[in-house]
Amino acid sequence: HYTLTSRNFFLLLLKLCIEVFQVKEWNGNGTARWKTFRRQKREWIKFAAACREGEDNSKRNPIARIRSDCEENNPVTYSISGVGIDRAPYGIFVVNPRTGEINITSIVDREVTPVFVIRCFAKHSVTGMDLEPPLELRVRVLDINDNPPIFAQSVFTGSVEECSMDNTLVMKIIASDADEPNHLNSKIAFKIESQEPSGQPMFI
Template sequence: VLLDFTIGFHVEVKEWDENGMVRWKTFRRQKREWIKFAAACREGEDNSKRNPIARIRSDCEENNPITYSISGVGIDSAPFGIFVVNPRTGEINITSIVDRELTPVFVIRCFAKHSLTGIDMEQPLELRVRVLDINDNPPVFAQTVFTGSVEESSMDNTLVMKIIATDADEPNHLNSKIAFKIESQEPSGAPMFIMNKYTGELHLANYLDREQHSSYTLVVKASDRDGAADGISSLCSCNVKVLDVNDNFPTLAQSSFSASISENSLSSELLRIQALDADEEFSDNWLAEFYFLSGNEDNCFEIVTDRATNQGILRVIKELNYEHLQTRSLLIGVRNVAAFHHSVAHEYQMSGTPITIEVKNVIEPPRFHPSSIVFSVPANTRANYIVGTYTATDEDTGTIASNVV
């Protein structure tokens, strides 16, 4: 047996006839072949001028009547009728505009059947028609408005937020390669942020002071084709809130304070002491905490903070005695409820603000000291016997009261 595959399946068989003579009998089967090609189609264009975009042919048609047919998406599956085939020639034509974002590749199953018997003359052929991308999709942001925050006094290059956008054009292609850029900043001035062109990460570029600007609004542009002039662009807004830190020391509205109170009385609000602080209102960074440095060793006073006004309310919680001390001198300090930020904590200096309290004298009735006394009287005491002496004290002078009835 001789096998030859060069031009087909060639078999020669050696036989002996009835007379014992040797002869060679040859069997030939030509190699069946699908002849095919497929041109790529460009989306959004009339590709019919390139028809036929593909051609199929089986070499079985040399000896048999062949009918060609095709099947698949774009043919007998939605979207229908994009591709048609000439059943006699095997030429495949495109009839309508295609969209790569809907179908990036059309897989066409090709059949060659005997025209009379309908028997498959070949194994089905899979023909792939690639749809070429055009830049017909703009970048799309994941959100219309992005919101982020960053603490004031943060270090340069601190990550603020990440902007996300996608492009429906062909992946890993220039048409879908997005470049980000900050278009504008409000309030304007020195650029406070930088944008990573490829990742969309927004970083801090400058020193932020919340007391100067508490927020920024940025307009960010995303452009495909790596930001080239012929790319398609989209815009979004980014709102950045500057978070407060306790980087401002509280101060008092006056360099000194004074008040007066009558002796032997209490007061729930003797004096209001206004604290000033540039940090965020009503936060612990702004709220004042008052304390005594001197003058309140006997704990006659206390200071509480009015959280609505940030005022210290000086109270008298023990009665004061004019005869003991006519003027009380207090020295107070102020700090915040929150600890000072590490960037300024080392600069804080404890300083006192004086408060002078005048104690007013009032006319006081004589008082007995002690308030009660016991005398012993012998038995059989005669009338007018002096049991003892119990004198009252004039509280204003500290001497024995006169004219006491």
């Protein structure tokens, strides 16, 4: 007679999530034997597509999917948490608890959140016990050129002595762009629109 206690049930679940495999080994006299190994289950199966800011990404859903190998032997319920889920801004990402498919529901802004870090969980649907350690899934927000350059101040003042040589430094103007650093969208080009008094251009 055998009683299935909660501890035994947990151990049974744990065993179901372990892979058993055999390797043939040859000894010195040429005979072979099978050696059994146990190893921890493979990492979660996952993928995550990047999302473009300022656009409706829902047409690309699911933008991510998680799946545990424990699905083969256990009823699994998937859940997620993090910024954009159960922390403000709420509800940007939702997960199908049965399939592990993660959908995006609203437009995102890279300047607010450049990367969403989603913590993923796989629990036994009946007991609520964790079948996996939490998985960290990163969803990158792709930049678009939606920020104009801004000068560091409204007026820059410089000076130059009369009869100075060509290309004498007069002043340095500084501007910044809130788009992604080291990206084409944040590169800045300067040009002089006009000068007073007008006439032959005196500055470059």
